[in-house]
Amino acid sequence: SHYYPYLEITSGENPRYKVVRKINLTSPNEYYGPFPDGSKAHEILQLLERLFPLAKLVAKSYYENIKKEVRKFFQGQTQEIKKKIKNSLRKNITNLAFEIAQKEKKILDNIDFFTSKQNIEFLKGENCDFLGIHQQENVLAFYLLIYRYGKLVATDEAAFPIWGNQEEVCETYLYQFYQKNLPPQTLYISEKLPSLELLAEEFKFFLKSPQRGRKKEVINLAQQNAQQDVVAGFLVFINGEINLAKSKLYKLKESEQASDLSRIKTACRIHYQKYSPGTLPDLIIVDGGKEQMKVVQKTLNELELKTVVIGLAKDEKHRTAKIITNKPKELDFGKNERIKNFLTNCQEE
Structure with a gap:
């Protein structure tokens, strides 16, 4: 999980709109988002500056009214502001002020784009996330659909090696994500997990597991997305022990x-x-044969990096059997059971 862009309305004597990636849940500032990328957030910032301008040393009532209007904007309640802009646009066309009218037309188009895109009627403006989970051998993949004000605004995906039970891994992913991003009002998941109840309490959201209806369909969609990605893993061993903190998985x-x-x-x-x-690292062990090993070596050469790379061959019973190097002949383990057990463990991980 990573830091998504948010729109922040600061408080104090000089309130303003800002695009930020780190949020402070304890501050009096208001946040809207997340947005899929920074450019969309900046476009919305420019739009809000035109529609609801903030000024220095404004009266508190003016500031509160602006925040109220911004909330209505994100909830899709834009009829009043659109009506004002349309009336102004008509007057400017009548007065031959085409340049101003063109700018107003662009504002209307942007309002329609940001407030009507992907609006899901059954969510009724709700802020909620839908989590899909998929286990692929020793890897747990997650796909999060993020809805704000009833619209799909972003998605997040991640994969973790399974070091404990599925519940622990799921809790770790969600904890990391909601430490960096605004939690929803409700998290929808295929089945309730006891440890997530504590997480929901900490981040102040409801945990629900619908078994039918449209929300169940969205959960199924998240599940399907969690299954679609191929996961590549780099497991780090230090002094023969796996170090999960340094290990990385990529979707x-x-x-x-x-x-x-x-x-x-x-x-x-x-x-x-x-x-x-x-x-x-001193040694890179590739879970594959000579072709796979050569691809790793070639990629490292292209990056101007050097280290020892070996592959692991399996026998007809799919057990780790031999070490593959650049030499034509594969290496046997001989009587060295310690190395064989270690490499077998690496391949199984």
Whole structure:
């Protein structure tokens, strides 16, 4: 999860509109969002500055009225403001003030775009999230549909290695997300998990698990999205022990799923491009054969990075059997059960 852009209305003697990514739930400022990207947030900021201008040293009643109008705007209650702009537009056309009229027409178009897009009638302006969960072997994938004022404003996706039970992993994901983003009024999930009740209490939202109807359909949609992504994982072992804090999982987009080798290349480039020479791990173990290992080596070479890369071959019973290197012959474990057990554990993880 990451920090999404929000629109902030500051309080105090000099109130103004701001686009921020970090929110302070204890401040008197008001937040609207999240938005899918920064450009959309800035467009809305410019629109609000035109529709509901803030000024220095305004009376508190004026400031409160502006906030009320902004809330109505995000709830889609824009009939009054649109009526005023349309009347002004007609007058400007009559008076041949075409440049002003053109700007007003653009404002009307923007209002329609931001207040009517993807409005879900059955949500009735509710702020809510729908969580989809999918387990793929030892990985738990999440897909969150984020609705604000009845509109789908953003989505979030993440994947975690399963280090405990599913409930713990789910709690970790949601805790991390709502620490960075505004929690909804209600979180909808396919089934209630006891530990999430405490989370809901902490972040002050309701937890519901509808079993039928439109909301159940949206949960199913989130579930389907959680299943669609391919997950690439980089598990970090330090002194033979897995370190989940340093391990990373990446969800690859559909365009990156052409083949197993292309997925490996894409994931390696995403993961290792932030490394500088000399900072790579001592050994990279690829869960795959010689072709997969060569793709990793080639990607590292393109990034001008060097370290030892090996692959792991399995026998006919799908057990870790041999070590693959650049040499034509595969290496046996011999009598070294300790290395064999460690590499088997790596491959199973």
